[in-house]
Amino acid sequence: MSTRRDFIKKTGLAMAGATLLPTILPSGRLFAASGNRSADYVVLVMFAGGVRHQESVGKRYLADAQPGQTAEGNLMYNMLTGAPPSSPILYGTGGGNIPIAPILSNSLQSQGTLFNEVRAFNTGHYGALNSILQGADPVGQGLRIRPVAPTIFEYLRRHGGYAASDVWFVGNSVGASIPLLNYSSHPDYGVRYGANFFAPTITFHPNSQTYIGDMKTYHPESEWAPMMQLKSFLDSNFALTDQQLDTLGNTTEEKENIKLFMKEMNLRTNMGTIDLPPVSDSADNYTMGYAVEVLKWFKPSFLCVNLNGVDVCHNDFTTYIKAMHRADHAVGHLWNSIQQIPEMAGNTTLICIPECGRNAEPNAIVDSNGFVSFDHSDENSRRIFTLMAGPTTPSNLVLGSEGASIGQVSDAMMTVADLLGVKEAVQQAGYIDPAAQSLFDLI
Amino acid sequence: MNTQESPHNTFSPKATVFAVAAASALLQACRKQDDIYELETPLLQADNSSKTKLKTNEQFINILYTQLFQTAPTEDYLSALSTILTSIGDQLLAREVVIANFFNTPEVQLPSNEEMRNDIGTFVDATYKNFYLRHAGAAEKAWVTRFIETQPDFTPELVYFAFALSNEYLYY
Numbered sequence: 221m222s223t224r225r226d227f228i229k230k231t232g233l234a235m236a237g238a239t240l241l242p243t244i245l246p247s248g249r250l251f252a253a254s255g256n257r258s259a260d261y262v263v264l265v266m267f268a269g270g271v272r273h274q275e276s277v278g279k280r281y282l283a284d285a286q287p288g289q290t291a292e293g294n295l296m297y298n299m300l301t302g303a304p305p306s307s308p309i310l311y312g313t314g315g316g317n318i319p320i321a322p323i324l325s326n327s328l329q330s331q332g333t334l335f336n337e338v339r340a341f342n343t344g345h346y347g348a349l350n351s352i353l354q355g356a357d358p359v360g361q362g363l364r365i366r367p368v369a370p371t372i373f374e375y376l377r378r379h380g381g382y383a384a385s386d387v388w389f390v391g392n393s394v395g396a397s398i399p400l401l402n403y404s405s406h407p408d409y410g411v412r413y414g415a416n417f418f419a420p421t422i423t424f425h426p427n428s429q430t431y432i433g434d435m436k437t438y439h440p441e442s443e444w445a446p447m448m449q450l451k452s453f454l455d456s457n458f459a460l461t462d463q464q465l466d467t468l469g470n471t472t473e474e475k476e477n478i479k480l481f482m483k484e485m486n487l488r489t490n491m492g493t494i495d496l497p498p499v500s501d502s503a504d505n506y507t508m509g510y511a512v513e514v515l516k517w518f519k520p521s522f523l524c525v526n527l528n529g530v531d532v533c534h535n536d537f538t539t540y541i542k543a544m545h546r547a548d549h550a551v552g553h554l555w556n557s558i559q560q561i562p563e564m565a566g567n568t569t570l571i572c573i574p575e576c577g578r579n580a581e582p583n584a585i586v587d588s589n590g591f592v593s594f595d596h597s598d599e600n601s602r603r604i605f606t607l608m609a610g611p612t613t614p615s616n617l618v619l620g621s622e623g624a625s626i627g628q629v630s631d632a633m634m635t636v637a638d639l640l641g642v643k644e645a646v647q648q649a650g651y652i653d654p655a656a657q658s659l660f661d662l663i
Numbered sequence: 664m665n666t667q668e669s670p671h672n673t674f675s676p677k678a679t680v681f682a683v684a685a686a687s688a689l690l691q692a693c694r695k696q697d698d699i700y701e702l703e704t705p706l707l708q709a710d711n712s713s714k715t716k717l718k719t720n721e722q723f724i725n726i727l728y729t730q731l732f733q734t735a736p737t738e739d740y741l742s743a744l745s746t747i748l749t750s751i752g753d754q755l756l757a758r759e760v761v762i763a764n765f766f767n768t769p770e771v772q773l774p775s776n777e778e779m780r781n782d783i784g785t786f787v788d789a790t791y792k793n794f795y796l797r798h799a800g801a802a803e804k805a806w807v808t809r810f811i812e813t814q815p816d817f818t819p820e821l822v823y824f825a826f827a828l829s830n831e832y833l834y835y
Contacts, residue, residue: 384753394749402752417752431744432760436767438821446814447821453806454829458711465717465833466754475756482760 257380257641258612261568262522263515263558264372264636265551266352268345269528270596272578273603275544277336281305285537285582286591295545298552299572299607300334301327310538310589311545313499320499320545323552328570330616332609333663337620338627340576341653343601346397348575348629349526353401355633355652364397367404369651372633373415374403376522377469379645385474385518389415390511390525392503394422398526403468406651414468415524416478420510421503424485424494433486435479448472481517485510497553502543504529508550512557519563521640525554533578537591555609569610569639571659573632577601606632606659612639614663630656711797714834720745722835723758727827730793731765733772755828762827766820774819783808786819794826 274284275295279302282289293305304319312318341357342348350358353371361368373389376382391398403414422428438444470478488494495516496509504527511525527550529543551572559565580600582592606627609615620626630653637646638658646652718726724744728736736744744761751757765771779786787807791799799807811817826832 389752391750394746399749399752415752417750419750422747422750427743428747431740431747432764434767435760435763438763442816443821446817447825450807450810450817450822450825451829453810454825454831457800457803458714458829458831458834460830465758466752468753470753470756475753475759478753478756479760 257639259567259569259610259639260521261519261558261564262610262636262639263554263568263570264352264522264524264632265554265570265572266349266524266526266575267547267551267572268349268526268575269531269543269547270345270533270576270578270601271530271544271574271604272533272594273337273600273605275541276300276574277334277605281541282591285594295541296548297322297327298324298548298555299328300548301329311541313501316538316542320549323498323549323556328551328555328572328607328609329618332570332607332613332615333617333619333659335606335608335619335627335631335659335662337622337625338573338604338606338629338631339625340574340602340604340629342629343576343596343598345528345531345575349398349401351629352573352575352632353524354404355630355637355646355656357630357653364400365405366400368406370404370406370409370413370649371401371415372522372524372636374406374409374413375637375642375646375649376640377413377415378409379642379649380640382521382640383474384414384468384470385416385478386521387415388514388518388520388523389417390507390514390523391417391419392421392507392526392528394419396528401526403466411464411466412469414466415522416468416470418510418514420485420507423482424489424510426489429486429490432482435483440476477518481514484517485513488513495557497546497550499546499549502529502546504543504547505550505553508554512554515558515564516561519561522636533594534583535585535593536587537593538587538589540593566611569608569613571632571635572607573629574604575629577603604629608635608659610639612660617663619662627659627662628653628655631659631662635659711795711831714831716835718833718835720748723833724748724761727762727765731771731773731823732768758828762824766824773823776818779811779819779822783811786822787811790822790826794823794829794832 274280277300278284279292279294279300281293281295282291291305291308294300294302295304295311297304309319310316312320340348341351346363347358347361350361350367354367354369355372356369358368373387376387377384389402399417399419402417403409403411438447485494494509495512497505500506500509507527508525511523514520515523527547529547530540532543533540555570558568576596578594578596578601579598583595585593587593634643634646634652634656635658637643638660643658721741724741725736748754748757748761774786784804787799787804791797811822
């Protein structure tokens with residue numbers, strides 16, 4: 221029979237244990253996230269490559285870009301509300317004159333909130349992508365080096381305790397330093413809190429299967445475990461230096477799961493059964509198909525996918541509007557696919573944001589249709605938008621207008637942090653732009 | 664008749680031969696011997712603490728491929744596989760994938776299990792030299808040898824996999 225003395229003793233021991241022996245999470249942090257997580261899943265689309273405000277949310281098609289042209293209309297009817305151009309149709313399939321059918325019966329704008337006029341910090345691709353992921357103006361951020369300040373991936377993993385395979389970055393290529401964006405060089409964050417990364421146009425390209433498409437499978441207990449035991453012994457006799465391999469902290473189980481996913485993707489790439497958008501004649505759509513596959517397989521709390529087909533606008537306006545139309549198609553496919561994943565349907569917030577816009581005035585390059593081209597460096601290049609939809613997002617709401625911007629590029633990252641419960645930790649870390657805030661705080 | 668012996672016949676032929684031989688021996692004895700320089704066989708025992716630089720993807724693939732296939736990869740192969748490695752975020756996982764693909768190739772050159780089991784100590788020595796470019800320390804050799812001895816199903820392939828994936832092999 222338990223006595224009062226026993227009860228007090230056991231309670232005291234339990235309290236002491238709870239005080240002195242906090243749980244050490246796999247992420248290395250001592251306590252679970254203290255912030256309030258208001259979403260189970262968040263997907264961030266870096267609708268990147270330099271999307272000119274006029275042709276995107278401006279819905280001006282050719283009218284504001286090409287001298288002598290007056291056609292207006294909405295090229296992005298999965299994302300935005302508005303009628304498409306009537307003619308000329310140059311952005312579709314075939315010779316360009318067949319518009320791609322909408323995937324969503326109701327635009328994301330009607331289902332969510334559009335920040336119509338948002339300010340970008342940076343007009344160069346890499347710096348601007350960094351401004352999204354860091355939530356800050358990346359002053360001093362050089363090309364070909366990792367982000368100088370922590371990224372949202374690292375905030376989530378360090379302060380939120382998210383596992384490595386619960387945080388993903390799907391890039392459009394391995395060029396333009398894209399593979400460097402999955403974690404920063406910050407000494408307090410860095411590789412151990414990085415996101416898993418694939419560039420599907422490379423990783424899962426049919427040609428790549430010659431090199432990595434025939435992995436030998438080892439028995440987890442009779443082969444892999446003793447092999448790792450030997451490796452562990454070998455490692456114990458070698459001191460690592462500051463230069464370390466990007467290991468990201470995936471557990472053995474997570475790595476095996478990722479390898480299984482890769483095998484599955486190779487198999488299904490060969491069979492032609494990857495969940496690509498209905499029209500998949502661009503790298504962006506190919507990338508989005510595999511991003512959808514990552515969502516289906518891992519159901520990560522956070523996935524960020526980068527598109528950039530529109531960057532062709534430097535020298536080919538016609539292909540630029542085609543790429544914009546296809547990027548919208550890709551986002552429509554993404555949202556539609558999310559609603560077909562039982563765990564994520566109705567339970568996922570989607571945020572789409574370009575990293576920068578494009579110039580008001582054209583450069584000297586004319587394409588095959590006689591259309592002028594646009595770079596990205598002037599004030600007009602700082603005009604972007606943010607589109608958000610999800611269970612806690614007000615629907616059919618438009619905020620901001622030309623000359624009255626609401627929000628800035630850094631807010632997308634803060635919104636992710638807010639939704640996934642690390643907003644306070646991010647603010648306390650002190651590396652974000654002082655004005656950065658969750659978009660929910662602007663509504 | 665002159666019966667007096669001429670003075671140049673003072674020494675007998677035997678004495679002359681002896682004198683010449685003695686003079687020759689004396690001359691030989693005074694000759695300076697050639698200097699002979701010799702090298703002691705040095706024990707090349709690279710210290711693993713000197714390995715501080717991380718191999719690039721190209722270096723890793725090039726060295727491992729050459730070790731496993733006994734031939735160098737083509738430049739196209741090297742470039743393509745290196746790019747693929749860059750497209751995978753977890754670089755340790757990427758290396759696991761690459762090695763597992765190598766070992767699924769019939770051209771890979773591996774000692775047989777029998778060769779390894781016949782003389783595990785020699786196999787361990789050779790593996791350390793091949794992968795780490797150094798001799799195994801006594802404790803290392805003893806541990807790995809014992810490990811292989813006690814794991815009857817552990818193959819040379821798994822030993823090579825562990826070495827190729829180990830931290831020391833990632834550096835030079």
